[in-house]
Amino acid sequence: xxxxxxxxxxxxxxxxxxxxxxxxxxxxxxxxxxxxxxxxxxxxxxxxxxxxxxxxxxxxxxxxxxxxxxxxxxxxxxxxxxxxxxxxxxxxxxxxxxxxxxxxxxxxxxxxxxxxxxxxxxxxxxxxxxxxxxxxxxxxxxxxxxxxxxxxxxxxxxxxxxxxxxxxxxxxxxxxxxx
Amino acid sequence: xxxxxxxxxxxxxxxxxxxxxxxxxxxxxxxxxxxxxxxxxxxxxxxxxxxxxxxxxxxxxxxxxxxxxxxxxxxxxxxxxxxxxxxxxxxxxxxxxxxxxxxxxxxxxxxxxxxxxxxxxxxxxxxxxxxxxxxxxxxxxxxxxxxxxxxxxxxxxxxxxxxxxxxxxxxxxxxxxxxxxxxxxxxxxxxxxxxxxxxxxxx
Numbered sequence: 477x478x479x480x481x482x483x484x485x486x487x488x489x490x491x492x493x494x495x496x497x498x499x500x501x502x503x504x505x506x507x508x509x510x511x512x513x514x515x516x517x518x519x520x521x522x523x524x525x526x527x528x529x530x531x532x533x534x535x536x537x538x539x540x541x542x543x544x545x546x547x548x549x550x551x552x553x554x555x556x557x558x559x560x561x562x563x564x565x566x567x568x569x570x571x572x573x574x575x576x577x578x579x580x581x582x583x584x585x586x587x588x589x590x591x592x593x594x595x596x597x598x599x600x601x602x603x604x605x606x607x608x609x610x611x612x613x614x615x616x617x618x619x620x621x622x623x624x625x626x627x628x629x630x631x632x633x634x635x636x637x638x639x640x641x642x643x644x645x646x647x648x649x650x651x652x653x654x655x
Numbered sequence: 656x657x658x659x660x661x662x663x664x665x666x667x668x669x670x671x672x673x674x675x676x677x678x679x680x681x682x683x684x685x686x687x688x689x690x691x692x693x694x695x696x697x698x699x700x701x702x703x704x705x706x707x708x709x710x711x712x713x714x715x716x717x718x719x720x721x722x723x724x725x726x727x728x729x730x731x732x733x734x735x736x737x738x739x740x741x742x743x744x745x746x747x748x749x750x751x752x753x754x755x756x757x758x759x760x761x762x763x764x765x766x767x768x769x770x771x772x773x774x775x776x777x778x779x780x781x782x783x784x785x786x787x788x789x790x791x792x793x794x795x796x797x798x799x800x801x802x803x804x805x806x807x808x809x810x811x812x813x814x815x816x817x818x819x820x821x822x823x824x825x826x827x828x829x830x831x832x833x834x835x836x837x838x839x840x841x842x843x844x845x846x847x848x849x850x851x852x853x854x855x856x857x858x
Contacts (some may be wrong), residue, residue, distance in 0.1 A: 545723075545725050606825070607818050608815065608820070608826075608850060609849040609851060612852070617852070620793040621793070621853050622852075622853055622854070623676055623854070640855075
């Protein structure tokens with residue numbers, strides 16, 4: 477399975493860089509029309525109206541919401557830090573939410589296998605809402621739209637980051653939220 | 656005399672650093688004058704905005720080979736150039752990524768992609784990554800519509816190409832087209848800045 481994913485990734489990278497004259501826009505997202513099935517991965521898919529409540533919970537917890545995608549190299553690189561945060565601060569009422577911006581035609585072929593393969597323990601949801609100019613400012617006025625991007629919030633405070641994190645940086649930003 | 660010289664040097668230094676800090680931290684706002692550049696094109700020539708004597712302005716697109724959003728917009732960027740180059744607003748595409756981090760965006764790969772897609776516009780390498788920070792581009796694709804004025808190339812629109820990256824047929828608002836159409840008609844641009852998800856420029 478690991479080998480298979482590695483092959484898949486290698487193939488997809490190569491495909492992106494390829495110079496096939498017949499390469500087309502439609503072809504790239506459709507590259508992994510595959511047989512990978514991940515029936516045990518249940519993926520919740522939202523438009524922004526649906527997602528918005530998850531960004532504005534008013535309970536006792538602190539939420540760390542990370543916007544990412546499997547094709548986003550810096551996102552995938554920092555993902556383990558969010559996973560670790562989710563484990564380490566579980567008892568301090570911290571919850572990590574990973575909001576995937578993968579394209580809908582890759583949910584089954586890339587996103588679900590990725591979640592399964594990496595054994596992600598944080599909650600993963602997919603955001604499918606192409607009208608980005610409408611919802612990006614609702615996440616944060618200062619967000620230009622680059623990912624990775626992260627929101628840390630609780631019922632009292634909220635902070636937004638358009639950047640990559642090390643684990644240490646992430647913990648340093650989280651700590652002021654914890655009493 | 657020496658004091659005067661020192662003073663002059665200081666003034667120049669302060670002015671320069673003020674400019675640098677401004678352009679590095681947040682880039683251009685609507686109404687700013689955009690810098691010209693001299694960047695290598697895929698055909699080996701050096702391209703500057705000042706080469707375009709007859710242009711009324713430019714559609715400057717920071718884009719690359721490897722970002723799925725940039726790929727989703729390739730055909731629409733070509734269509735923009737086909738529609739507006741003859742009207743005085745050619746597309747100038749600039750690849751801002753560090754190619755050590757993204758080998759798929761190397762000059763060789765840029766040439767291959769441009770050839771495969773039939774790019775009708777320059778596709779320039781932001782070698783040394785000096786230009787995109789001045790514009791304030793953060794991601795690919797990221798568009799700046801400039802209008803040539805007596806004072807320079809004025810930034811008139813910053814943002815996305817349209818409001819649906821997934822499906823060109825489901826687009827409701829063609830932000831860049833609307834902006835250029837307004838400039839051509841001498842009208843006010845309705846949406847001067849828009850936002851879209853994109854791939855972080857790789858440094």
